[in-house]
Amino acid sequence: MTDSGGPSLLLLVAWHAVLGELLLVAAIGIALSSLDDLFIDCVYFARLLWRRITVYSRHHRATAESLRSDDPAPIAIIVPAWDEAAVIGAMLRNLIARLDYPRYRVFVGVYPNDPEGIMAVSRIGDYRLHTVVCSDAGPTTKADCLNHLWAAVVAHEGRVGVIFKAVVLHDAEDVVHPQELWVYDALIPRMAMVQLPVLPLPDAGSRWISGHYLDEFAESHAKDLVVREALGAAVPSAGVACAIDRHMLGRIAAAAGGKPFDATCLTEDYELGHRIKALGGHGALVRLRSGDDRIIVATHEHFPDSFATALRQKSRWLTGIALAGWDRIGWPGGLADRYMLLRDRKALLTALLTVIGYAVALLVLADAMLRAALPAAAAMPPLAGKGLTALLWINAALLAWRLLMRALFTAHAYGPVEGIRSIPRALASNAINAAAAWVAARRYAAMLRGAPAMGWDKTAHRYPAGDSG
Numbered sequence: 001m002t003d004s005g006g007p008s009l010l011l012l013v014a015w016h017a018v019l020g021e022l023l024l025v026a027a028i029g030i031a032l033s034s035l036d037d038l039f040i041d042c043v044y045f046a047r048l049l050w051r052r053i054t055v056y057s058r059h060h061r062a063t064a065e066s067l068r069s070d071d072p073a074p075i076a077i078i079v080p081a082w083d084e085a086a087v088i089g090a091m092l093r094n095l096i097a098r099l100d101y102p103r104y105r106v107f108v109g110v111y112p113n114d115p116e117g118i119m120a121v122s123r124i125g126d127y128r129l130h131t132v133v134c135s136d137a138g139p140t141t142k143a144d145c146l147n148h149l150w151a152a153v154v155a156h157e158g159r160v161g162v163i164f165k166a167v168v169l170h171d172a173e174d175v176v177h178p179q180e181l182w183v184y185d186a187l188i189p190r191m192a193m194v195q196l197p198v199l200p201l202p203d204a205g206s207r208w209i210s211g212h213y214l215d216e217f218a219e220s221h222a223k224d225l226v227v228r229e230a231l232g233a234a235v236p237s238a239g240v241a242c243a244i245d246r247h248m249l250g251r252i253a254a255a256a257g258g259k260p261f262d263a264t265c266l267t268e269d270y271e272l273g274h275r276i277k278a279l280g281g282h283g284a285l286v287r288l289r290s291g292d293d294r295i296i297v298a299t300h301e302h303f304p305d306s307f308a309t310a311l312r313q314k315s316r317w318l319t320g321i322a323l324a325g326w327d328r329i330g331w332p333g334g335l336a337d338r339y340m341l342l343r344d345r346k347a348l349l350t351a352l353l354t355v356i357g358y359a360v361a362l363l364v365l366a367d368a369m370l371r372a373a374l375p376a377a378a379a380m381p382p383l384a385g386k387g388l389t390a391l392l393w394i395n396a397a398l399l400a401w402r403l404l405m406r407a408l409f410t411a412h413a414y415g416p417v418e419g420i421r422s423i424p425r426a427l428a429s430n431a432i433n434a435a436a437a438w439v440a441a442r443r444y445a446a447m448l449r450g451a452p453a454m455g456w457d458k459t460a461h462r463y464p465a466g467d468s469g
Helices: 005-054 088-098 115-122 142-160 180-187 209-231 246-254 268-278 307-329 335-345 347-373 386-414 416-448
Strands: 075-080 104-110 129-133 166-169 193-195 198-200 242-245 283-285 299-301
Touching: 005 209, 005 347, 005 386, 075 088, 075 142, 075 180, 088 104, 088 115, 104 115, 104 142, 115 129, 129 142, 142 166, 142 268, 166 180, 166 246, 180 193, 193 268, 198 209, 209 283, 209 307, 209 335, 209 386, 209 416, 242 246, 242 268, 246 268, 268 283, 268 307, 307 335, 307 347, 307 416, 335 347, 347 416, 386 416
Parallel strands: 075 104, 075 166, 104 129, 193 283, 198 299
Antiparallel strands: 166 242, 193 242
């Protein structure tokens, strides 16, 4: 070997050792995260099998129509709307036209410095619609607007002498299902919170960015939230398509100075589920079908269609749930609650593992090229011994299972074509989530240094043209 061979050989040895350690760490981390996801799958399918044997073998499945009563209770719907003039009119016209329920009121929160939004609401001209102008100029926070709406609901009850049975949360871009209020009426107050599925609308112009929400919500709102309830953990509210027992919301308000929604919280809807559980209330995701076509009673809406807007939305979710939420609510409840909180908060670690996994894969490819080009590199022992090789095969099988689950749940909600698309779309999902984790970590670090908390950092909303009323 030449004089320069010694240093070159040392560099190859160091490269080989470091890459082997990185491969081991990445493989162990990915395996642990994948086994966690596999446990959720096993609980879901075990519950599904058990219910088919013990419940559905003896009883017909309930539908939204089978839950109708002869004496429906009054229900309040609250819709916060800052700078929503482009969509709020269409949403409200569609809601009023679609809802097949005789006793409801809609309270819409607007701002004094948003005259276009006020005008869009006032044009509807329906006696069931109440415009609530917030006291401060917008934007404040979504929770602040919700607190104004809560105050308007309580004031209306005092004027007419009728107490609402439930308070339903919706956003200005929601496409509601005609039967949803019948579901809430039947299940509340037996349940303190009823969450219906949220199904993102497919966007032909954004198959990868907007499309990845289809995959995530199809799995989350058909499996993950179901498992939370099955394990006895708190079920977080999605902030839309969610009904809360009016008396439970009153208890939360009474303990918070009359304001049930915490204006300092970035994800007030997520924490609401935990507060309900802490007060002894039971929350659940409810999946029921309706009509001859057996469509799921759910709320549909468009989600961000560009990388920048998806990044803004998801980084806010991660900041509020995985980071600020850790400080705010800690680790309450029993083992199931803490396990689910850990799953929520591992999103940052999962994003890091994804980046490491892709980086290690590229480095392993580079190592293979070195081995092909340099005899000294080819003489090195394999990167993975028998144990690590077995672990890598296990990870490959778990990845295939994860993609299969993603495709099956997406296909169940949107059809086989979207199910197939969900497999390559996992790359877009991973990229967005990794970038969002980085932004969330930086934002949270700035908050710890004294930077002001985020205000109402909402994304621009769209309403489907076919449902504009």
